[in-house]
Amino acid sequence: MLRLTGLSRRYEGRSALEDVSFDVPPSRIVGLLGANGAGKSTLIRTAVGLQPPDAGTVEITGVDLWTHPVEAKRSLGYAPEDPSFYEELSADEYLAFLAEVRGMDPAGARARAQDLFERLGLTGRSDEPVRRFSYGMRKKLSFAAAVLHRPPVLLCDEALEGFDAAAALVAKQELRFLARAGCAVLFSSHVTETIERLCDQVIILHAGRVTRTLEREDWGGAAHDLSPLEKEFLDILNPTREVAT
Amino acid sequence: MLTASSESFRSFHRLERALVRRRIEAIDPLLRLEVAALATLSAGFVFWQARIPLHAQVRDAGPIAFAVAAAVTWVFLGVLAAGLAGTGMARSLRAGPDGPPWLHLPIESQTIARHLEWNARGQAFPLLVPAAGFMVAGLDLVPWWWLPLIAATGIAVLFTGAALGSRLAVRFVAAGLPGTHLPPLVRALAARGPVAARRGVPGARWRSGPPWLAIWRKDRRLLARASRARRMFPAAVGFAILSLFAWRLPADVHLERFAAFALALLAAAAFAEWLVEITGSDPFAVLRHLPVGLADVWSARALWVACGAVSLVAAHTLASLAVTGVANPVFLVWLFLATLCIGLLGVHYGITLFGRTEDATRMLALSLGLAVAGSIMIPMVGWLLLLTAVLHSTRRLHRWSRLEDL
Numbered sequence: 170m171l172r173l174t175g176l177s178r179r180y181e182g183r184s185a186l187e188d189v190s191f192d193v194p195p196s197r198i199v200g201l202l203g204a205n206g207a208g209k210s211t212l213i214r215t216a217v218g219l220q221p222p223d224a225g226t227v228e229i230t231g232v233d234l235w236t237h238p239v240e241a242k243r244s245l246g247y248a249p250e251d252p253s254f255y256e257e258l259s260a261d262e263y264l265a266f267l268a269e270v271r272g273m274d275p276a277g278a279r280a281r282a283q284d285l286f287e288r289l290g291l292t293g294r295s296d297e298p299v300r301r302f303s304y305g306m307r308k309k310l311s312f313a314a315a316v317l318h319r320p321p322v323l324l325c326d327e328a329l330e331g332f333d334a335a336a337a338l339v340a341k342q343e344l345r346f347l348a349r350a351g352c353a354v355l356f357s358s359h360v361t362e363t364i365e366r367l368c369d370q371v372i373i374l375h376a377g378r379v380t381r382t383l384e385r386e387d388w389g390g391a392a393h394d395l396s397p398l399e400k401e402f403l404d405i406l407n408p409t410r411e412v413a414t
Numbered sequence: 415m416l417t418a419s420s421e422s423f424r425s426f427h428r429l430e431r432a433l434v435r436r437r438i439e440a441i442d443p444l445l446r447l448e449v450a451a452l453a454t455l456s457a458g459f460v461f462w463q464a465r466i467p468l469h470a471q472v473r474d475a476g477p478i479a480f481a482v483a484a485a486v487t488w489v490f491l492g493v494l495a496a497g498l499a500g501t502g503m504a505r506s507l508r509a510g511p512d513g514p515p516w517l518h519l520p521i522e523s524q525t526i527a528r529h530l531e532w533n534a535r536g537q538a539f540p541l542l543v544p545a546a547g548f549m550v551a552g553l554d555l556v557p558w559w560w561l562p563l564i565a566a567t568g569i570a571v572l573f574t575g576a577a578l579g580s581r582l583a584v585r586f587v588a589a590g591l592p593g594t595h596l597p598p599l600v601r602a603l604a605a606r607g608p609v610a611a612r613r614g615v616p617g618a619r620w621r622s623g624p625p626w627l628a629i630w631r632k633d634r635r636l637l638a639r640a641s642r643a644r645r646m647f648p649a650a651v652g653f654a655i656l657s658l659f660a661w662r663l664p665a666d667v668h669l670e671r672f673a674a675f676a677l678a679l680l681a682a683a684a685f686a687e688w689l690v691e692i693t694g695s696d697p698f699a700v701l702r703h704l705p706v707g708l709a710d711v712w713s714a715r716a717l718w719v720a721c722g723a724v725s726l727v728a729a730h731t732l733a734s735l736a737v738t739g740v741a742n743p744v745f746l747v748w749l750f751l752a753t754l755c756i757g758l759l760g761v762h763y764g765i766t767l768f769g770r771t772e773d774a775t776r777m778l779a780l781s782l783g784l785a786v787a788g789s790i791m792i793p794m795v796g797w798l799l800l801l802t803a804v805l806h807s808t809r810r811l812h813r814w815s816r817l818e819d820l
Contacts, residue, residue, distance in 0.1 A: 218703055239706065255636060255695070258643045266631075
């Protein structure tokens, strides 16, 4: 469970977050929707420990992030909007490093990484230095790094931006799978269609404040993974595919 | 009516003023005070070293002796400025200069070159500190109105040196690149990008271990790749090898020992600079969301320091064996402790100035320079200063957990 309580953050006198409080319970995918500059990235960066809040607390699986950072971050996965890597390491080496830092079983981590590479379409390029990766490939690698250890709490900041349709489908399936396994997912995006299809609940952030919280029933949509156009595209890529929802 | 070039000149002028303001703001007030104190002490050292010889020369040959000494100093500093600015420019062009994709902008290449030169000139800025010390040493030695003239000449020489160094660096980087009909800067900027053929690296090794060891292993991998950290490492190894050859000098054993020690300290300083670089190469957002604490980051780099100090001392023990039986144990212990202190200082600056590698490198250079100056002034004071710097930087380590990606 992710719990944010009274989170505030100011930049040079300008308020980016104002007393933001909400929970992301286990097994839920909560969307964070807001216009550019609404405070989504500030909120997520504060919630993963990249910048301290001016006030308020962040709890990850009951552990305060800013008083026990190492313990809290063991349960955390983070796919940033603008990912950064050790550019000279290969994708394989990068995930091997993360797995070791997170104390994962080496054989299990390797199998999981290969599975993610294959499903996200990175197989064949995973032994190349990351600096040669395109934007989309970097985003896929960042997503793979975030879900590698099947974290109990996952924060995604515009994580699917740059994905091709097939990889986006895989990523959404992975998010649903993790949520079913008990993961609390906070998924930030400014693309309403993605949030509409993926999330169980939506928090709307405006000018650094939570202005509304909506349940899936409120917008009346059933969970769909694909738009009609996505279906057409995937039919061309793989006519024999079976879509798991 | 304004022409396009004068308008873009004004735009760049405004941009540069804003960049200077932003860079000063990015240094926290306490660090500004520390840098100012170090600069004042360094200038004071130059004054202290230069004043007496200058006084003697002026007494013997008249005020013209000061002008000659100033000319020699300015030429020396000008060459140094050219080297520093040129290195900075070459590094910037190879890594891709800060700012937008310059070539897509509707501005002439000379305007871009002028801006990049301005940026590279910043590397030579610290040379104003010894220059100031030298000028203060000239007070009362020459007619007062000479001093502003000599100072203005010095500044002009420094700027000219830096500009020449930058231009040579552009030509050096552009040499051999395709498109010889294009200006060198355009060729250098256009060569940026993923042009290398697909080539894999050796497979990853999936292991388990404590986080600090994972970071250390990752550093080792980066050292084997074409990274900036790797380009800096040979300097440390080179000085270390030279220091071993010092034991083969056809000279008195005391002189051998002195040369070996001085070169080994240079190796330690280059190693510390590498440690600053490798510590600064951790992407902020990668380490900060991982379950990695200050202790892990520090331990990984302290292991490098320990490896470096042990290797250097072991090599000197072996190298001195054939020459002197065995090097003075005091020498070996002193060398071990000095390497440890210098290395740790590099690690601490790398950690506390995380994300500002250039500032960390400057702080390291200033601290070590001050320690050397201290030892020249009063024996052992330099070591005291070095130890103080290590202790002071240790006290600042906890700031790592509150640093932000600026």
